[in-house]
Amino acid sequence: MTFTRISHFSLFFSSFFFLSSTLSSHLYPASATTPEKDGKTRSLYSEILRDEAVARLNDLGKVSDADGYLERTFMSPASVRAGFLIREWMEDAGLRTWVDSMGNLHGRVEGMNASAQALLIGSHLDTVVDAGMFDGSLGIISAISALKVLKSIGKLGELKRPVEVIAFSDEEGVRFQSTFLGSAAVAGILPVTALKISDKSGVTVQDALKGNSIEITEDSLLGLKYDPASIWGYFELHIEQGPVLEWVGFPLAVVKGIAGQTRMKVTVRGSQGHAGTVPMSMRRDPMAAAAELIVLLESLCKHPRDFLSSGGNCNEQTLESLSTSLVCTVGEISTWPSASNVIPGQVTFTVDLRAIDDVGREAVVYELSNQMYKICDRRSVSCIIERKHDANAVICDQELSSRLKSAAYSAVNKMVGQIHEEVPVLMSGAGHDAMAISHLTKVGMLFVRCRGGISHSPEEHVLEDDVWAAGLAVLAFLESHM
Secondary structure, eight states, rough: OOBBOOOOOOSSSSSOOEOOOOOOSSSBBBBOOOOOGHHHHTTHHHIIIIIIIIHHHHHHOOOOSSSSOOOOOOTTTTHHHHHHHHHHHHHHTTOOEETTTTSSSSEEEEEOTTOOOOOEEEEEEOOOOOSSSSSHHHHHHHHHHHHHHHHHHHHHGGGGSSSEEEEEEEETTTTSTTTTTTHHHHOOOGGGGGOOBBOSSOOOOOHHHHHTTOOOOOHHTTOOOOOOGGGGEEEEEEOOOSSSHHHHTSSEEEEEEOOOEEEEEEEEEEOEEEEETGGGOOOOOOHHHHHHHHHHHHHHHOOOOHHHHTTTTSSSHHHHHOOOOOOOEOEEEEEOOOOOOEESSSEEEEEEEEEEEEHHHHHHHHEEEEEEEHHHTTTOEEEEEEEEEOOOOOOOOHHHHHHHHHHHHHHHHHHHSOOOOOOOEEESSSSSSHHHHHHSSSEHHHOOOGGEEEEEEEEOOOOOOHHHHHHHHHHHHHHOOO
């Protein structure tokens, strides 16, 4: 089995990365096996870690609330059905299972010492709208598959600490516009007010749970928090959602950290009027103002030094970090009354801002807000800026990352023979459940290569042998706890 590079990408990345060394060659697993390789393939548990894992990913990818595309949101009928499937697979791997009062699905094996600190492995079972089938699901399935291998060879009971796999009920935040409902509850950082958040139909989080026979109160929500003293650490495997691994030609990477995020809602109000009768010089047009605000956002995020150097709020290190990691996005925009012959009375748009440096991110939000207010004043429109979500950057634990790096190296080495390249080390621009769990315990992550770096799309794809490599890496990591 050999690895070859299949494609080239411009070195312009949506995720932030630091390669631990320059890769001297590009690795890519060949899917085809030959008769002489069959024995080695079987010894690497390909039936469970690749064939069965891929089949389960395909099965899970068909569980959707929509016809024609994949969509599973918090406690929706499809999410409940997906939970039934995952629970069956957990029990097949020898795990004791239960569902908590936030809808998270747990599978646990106690190992040799049930009182030892537990290793948590998790990811999310919910999806975005028109999703791919690997985001979240791959991390859950790979963990279950690795534990099933240990069961199949009679070593599940030899784990020196309990291992618990968690399929979190909500990470994407699609239904209630509030991310990490599942993992934040386990970490103990979900406020009780979250139970009263409602979706577009007026159904609250508490209602959604009750509709699935899960009763939750403020007290029971607080009781979901794990005791930090009982947890050794948390590990999450996830697709990269960026093009770096495909560009360097390596199937796995260790994650160094996760960028901090700020999400804002900007509402611009002006004077609604007839499109044909109000002179241009007399208009208070919130659409034109919003357009200028969005271009301002793009300019600031492309050239943060031009806006922040003179204020003294950022040192050189912060400015350098922002220059390489800051990304900003306007993902939604709406107008009222939204008619072609009416000057809008109101325009609303969202801002998603991410950076590795939390101080720098705050400086950008401060400067952006000031500049937006000035533009609105000049245009005689009102501007309301609401911060809807904030999450600080997370740096992964060094010891845990070192173990994961060794596990990733071992997995690839077993598949292709002796390799000399270092496992890449990346920063994540996307948020993950590990961000919430970092409030509970130390965290580490592995990324898995995905085709073209595409995610949150039905075009999202992971090679079957990369699924295999992921499973082997999880297995190697578990074996380090035996």
